[in-house]
Amino acid sequence: MGEPLVVGPEARRPGDVVALGRDVTVAGFVAGSVVSTGGPVVISGHVGRHVVVLGSGATVRGGGRVDGDLLVLGGTVAFEAGSSPATSVGGRVRSIEALEAAFLAEIRTSPVRDARVSPLLVSFRLFLLLGWLLVGFVLLRLFPRRLLEGAGRLPGRGVLLGAVGALAVLTGLLLSAFFLAVLPASGGLAVTALVAASLVVMKAWGLSAVFVAVGRRLVGRVARGGILYGDPAALSAGLLALGLPSLVPVVGPVVWGVASLVGIGLSLLGAAGGERRVSAEAGFRATA
Amino acid sequence: MTGNDDHPGFGSQPEALHLAQDRRLELFLDEMVASSPSLPHDFTARVMKARPFAPWEVRQAGSWRAPAAIAAALFVSSAGIFLAPLGDLGPATALAVWGNVVGAAVARPVAAAFSAAPALASAVEAIRQALSPVGGLALGGAAAAAAGVTAAVLRRRPARAPR
Numbered sequence: 001m002g003e004p005l006v007v008g009p010e011a012r013r014p015g016d017v018v019a020l021g022r023d024v025t026v027a028g029f030v031a032g033s034v035v036s037t038g039g040p041v042v043i044s045g046h047v048g049r050h051v052v053v054l055g056s057g058a059t060v061r062g063g064g065r066v067d068g069d070l071l072v073l074g075g076t077v078a079f080e081a082g083s084s085p086a087t088s089v090g091g092r093v094r095s096i097e098a099l100e101a102a103f104l105a106e107i108r109t110s111p112v113r114d115a116r117v118s119p120l121l122v123s124f125r126l127f128l129l130l131g132w133l134l135v136g137f138v139l140l141r142l143f144p145r146r147l148l149e150g151a152g153r154l155p156g157r158g159v160l161l162g163a164v165g166a167l168a169v170l171t172g173l174l175l176s177a178f179f180l181a182v183l184p185a186s187g188g189l190a191v192t193a194l195v196a197a198s199l200v201v202m203k204a205w206g207l208s209a210v211f212v213a214v215g216r217r218l219v220g221r222v223a224r225g226g227i228l229y230g231d232p233a234a235l236s237a238g239l240l241a242l243g244l245p246s247l248v249p250v251v252g253p254v255v256w257g258v259a260s261l262v263g264i265g266l267s268l269l270g271a272a273g274g275e276r277r278v279s280a281e282a283g284f285r286a287t288a
Numbered sequence: 289m290t291g292n293d294d295h296p297g298f299g300s301q302p303e304a305l306h307l308a309q310d311r312r313l314e315l316f317l318d319e320m321v322a323s324s325p326s327l328p329h330d331f332t333a334r335v336m337k338a339r340p341f342a343p344w345e346v347r348q349a350g351s352w353r354a355p356a357a358i359a360a361a362l363f364v365s366s367a368g369i370f371l372a373p374l375g376d377l378g379p380a381t382a383l384a385v386w387g388n389v390v391g392a393a394v395a396r397p398v399a400a401a402f403s404a405a406p407a408l409a410s411a412v413e414a415i416r417q418a419l420s421p422v423g424g425l426a427l428g429g430a431a432a433a434a435a436g437v438t439a440a441v442l443r444r445r446p447a448r449a450p451r
Contacts, residue, residue, distance in 0.1 A: 018418035035411040052411035069407040094404045123370035127390055130362040137355065144343035145306050160441075167438040174431035181416055181424040185409040188416070223337070230341045230351040236358040272442045 007045065016049075026064075033068065040075070050091070060088045069094060122247065129243040136208035136235045148231055150209035150270050151216065154262070161265030165206070168264050172199050199264065206263025211238030307344045314342075366390075 004023040007013055007030055016032035017024065024041045026034060033049040034041060040056045043064040050068035051058060057075030060066065060083045069091035070077060077095045079085060085093045140147050154161065172195045180188035215234030218241060222228045228237065242259050246252040321332055328334075345351055370389070371382045 016414040016417075018414045020415070020418070033410055033414055035414040037415065050407045050410055052407055052414075054411070069404075071404050071407040071411070073404075073408075091407075094407070123366045123386075124390065126362055126366035126369065130359060130366060133355075133359050133362065137352075137359075140346055144346040148343050164438065164441055167434060167441065171431065171434040171438050174427060174434050178424070178427040178431045180412050181419050181427050185413040185416065188412055189405070189409055227354045230345060231343075232346060232351045233354040236355040240358065268438070268442060 009045065064088055066090065071095075125247060129239065129246075132204075132207065132243065133236060133239050135204050136211055136239065137232070139205060139208045140212070140232060140235055144231075146270065147205075147209055148212065150206070150266050151212035151231075153269060154210060154213035154266060158262055161269065162258055162262045164265035164268055165261030165263065166265075168202070168268055169199065169261065172196075202264045202267035203260050205270075206265065206267040207259060208235065208263075209266050210259050210263045211235045211242065214238035214241050307347075310342060310344050314344075 004025060005017065005019045006024075007017065007026045007028045009027040011028035013028070013030045013032070017026070017030050017034045019036045019039050021038040022036070023039045024034060024036050026041070026043045026047060027045045029046045029048070031048040034043070034047050034051045035054075036052070036056060037054045038056055041051060041053050041058045042061060043051060043058070043066060044061040045064060047066045047068070051066050051070045053072045053075055055073070055075065057078065058070060058072050059078045059080060060070070062081040062083060064083055065088055067090040070085075070089045070093045072095040075095075077093060079088060176188075176192040176195050179191040182188075183191065212231055212235045215236065215238030216231070218237045219228040219234055222233075227233070242255060246256045318332075321327060321335075367383065367386055370386045371379075
């Protein structure tokens with residue numbers, strides 16, 4: 001963490017205040033926006049435009065005033081010493097809390113980890129698992145050969161595919177950061193949204209194949225005619241095997257996260273054309 | 289051996305084409321078996337029992353009984369856990385509350401993300417202006433390196449054993 005960035009009570013800043021990994025305190029006047037990434041912001045002075053905090057929290061104190069929006073992603077918003085959203089913020093207050101119900105449930109995946117278990121969160125998590133199951137059903141019904149081929153690629157290659165998935169996510173993050181840094185904001189955000197959407201699509205496809213592969217290990221010995229025979233049943237069993245642990249503390253997020261990375265790796269491997277083909281002749285020559 | 293209720297035309301063309309080819313091959317094998325007097329009378333039944341699940345079989349309704357039951361169980365569990373404390377409201381009202389809450393939980397984040405976009409855009413613009421050109425180049429280099437490593441790993445992807 002760098003030196004704190006302080007706009008003193010008598011100070012007037014004509015433009016924006018941008019801080020990367022630093023605490024920000026505004027006791028004076030900032031005509032533009034205050035943007036902080038990875039550092040908390042305390043406002044007891046006056047901000048002429050927006051306050052945007054990414055990866056940390058914001059506190060508005062006393063007579064602190066934000067004329068624009070107060071947007072906090074990845075942290076909490078606090079109003080202290082007489083301040084309030086209605087009197088201290090001219091625009092809207094947006095925080096991760098509004099996104100939490102859906103996205104945090106997906107990212108954290110473990111509502112039981114919280115001591116105060118909310119039935120709503122568990123209920124919503126089960127609803128999300130149902131959503132994943134339905135996505136898998138649709139993909140399996142529409143593209144059975146490709147999806148089942150993908151599932152067949154997983155056994156024995158989990159570590160490699162997980163590494164490929166992790167590399168793909170890292171590439172996506174760095175590409176987004178790069179385009180956000182070099183393109184105008186709207187263009188950068190559009191590219192970021194495109195990258196995120198691509199990763200979501202790859203995750204959905206790959207996770208469905210992972211569910212089938214895991215389910216085959218669980219119900220693969222069921223004889224033809226049995227209720228759990230076949231790949232649709234394997235997909236369902238695999239989803240339960242990977243999804244229900246996501247309600248368990250600590251283990252759940254790890255299991256779901258690893259499965260997601262392996263799924264992304266599987267999708268990329270499929271897009272790259274599957275396994276390399278080694279001809280029988282080449283194999284014979286190598287043996288000879 | 290080929291008693292499926294396939295519906296051609298569903299899904300992408302190549303996928304449907306592959307499935308149709310699978311089905312034709314099954315029919316051909318069926319005819320070969322039927323016209324071969326030297327095979328035991330229960331040959332078809334034994335092959336049916338031993339062979340793995342084929343992709344075209346996802347279009348048989350029988351394959352979906354257990355998955356449908358599991359999906360229903362997830363739905364009932366989700367609704368049940370939420371509705372249990374609301375039993376006093378009556379089933380219809382409690383179910384309506386559950387529907388509204390789940391709907392809001394899905395729709396509100398999307399609305400919130402859209403409403404936050406202008407402020408986020410101005411924040412990104414401010415960060416972009418504060419970032420030095422060297423920082424941008426470093427990000428680009430790191431992104432290119434990560435993409436290169438990913439491509440290299442995929443190029444050396446695992447080999448399929450020769451058939």
